Amino acid sequence: MEKLFIIKIGGNVLDNAGALEAFLKDFATIKAHTILIHGGGKIATKLGEQLGIAANYHNGRRITDAPTLDLVTMVYGGLVNKQLVAQLQRLGCNAWGVTGADGNLIQATKRPVKDIDYGFVGDIKPENVNTKLLATLLQQNVVPVFAPLTHADGKILNTNADTIASVLAVALGKLYDVRLIFCFEKKGVLRDVNKAESVIRHLPRELYDQLLPQGVFADGILPKLENAYAALNAGVKEVLIGEAIDLVKNTGPETEGTLITL
């Protein structure tokens, strides 16, 4: 199977013009099939303030009411997405900006209201990814750039960018050898949270099971690792947690970040 890198960037890259430019330059040099997924960064919140749209959060997740939905559709699907695409095009990378609505690439289910109404938020599953159309684009050497938006029943829905990355990785894991890369604010998963240089370069399941009872993993990294192993169990070949600045190495055989495998 051919290699496919699925790379997710968030605010720590998007909100820093210098870091973003450096990242895009490195990204454009990747010589393999690649998909980029971006979050929204601070721009949506800033524009929301200008427009008097208050940001409401519950457990760290933004509640997407109707004005917020319009805001994120504009900012994520329009401004951020198209600026990334135009910049990558200049760098010789045939980027193509999409949301899950385009070509029905990711059909979602609006999150059911239980204790909390998250509003216009889409939950997604690998079965609802249009892998055929995505593979058609990839075979044309196009680089899909996903905004964190999906759709259901005629509506755009807000969907977590990490979730989109994982779901795409699982769905495309049937057709490609996928390395799913999360750009993180640290070099990788640390053996000692106070030592930046204590990156665990390779974290196979066996080592994880050894280190877990020793309390090595901090609360912040645990859910990411659990999600990583879930993706691997569902057919993703490798998951990498690393810093955006190390992208070139992290798409190569000897990674700077933490390569997680079964």
Next chain:
Amino acid sequence: MEKLFIIKIGGNVLDNAGALEAFLKDFATIKAHTILIHGGGKIATKLGEQLGIAANYHNGRRITDAPTLDLVTMVYGGLVNKQLVAQLQRLGCNAWGVTGADGNLIQATKRPVKDIDYGFVGDIKPENVNTKLLATLLQQNVVPVFAPLTHADGKILNTNADTIASVLAVALGKLYDVRLIFCFEKKGVLRDVNKAESVIRHLPRELYDQLLPQGVFADGILPKLENAYAALNAGVKEVLIGEAIDLVKNTGPETEGTLITL
């Protein structure tokens, strides 16, 4: 060659929720390759006012300064485009929203500054349309939905939606039998501007040349007709000027609007 409808809608459809819904329902029933091009409508101007971005025009064309570019990128490329796509998806039409930047579908040249600096505006030519990728999408029964944005040198550029429609029609005229449809506020080109029912159903070049010296064509319609014949001369099979409400008939053999041919 297969048939391809290239359909342009503007504010008179986009700014009227009822008209838009009816149009999209009809659009989704078309059983042939189709591309939709949309303008921006009043939403950009309204949002611009909320954000304190003044709209500056010169000869009816908006001047696109940096804040206006961000505004139209958000509104045309994000909000309007993705809402249209999500609504078409619900209607069973595999819509896929794009700008000229995506997949390098339309590479532009930033308009040179002569007497007036139009700002971030892109001029385009049929040679710079990526017909190969567009044809790949069309063969997958995808319906591209174009926002009026192109790109050059790492920047999104604002481009007139009528121009995009014409340039796409000429570029794809080599691969498809193209009918280029402009949705207009009237039923079609009128023989008598005061009589709504005086639509000229078929306007071959010969008839045009006969009627022109008689002063039949009002100032508003003349440039549209000149552009239509230019497109036909460049390889487009048919141009139709008609009302959005007549879309079904206007994509059939007996049109309600004005079918313009050589």
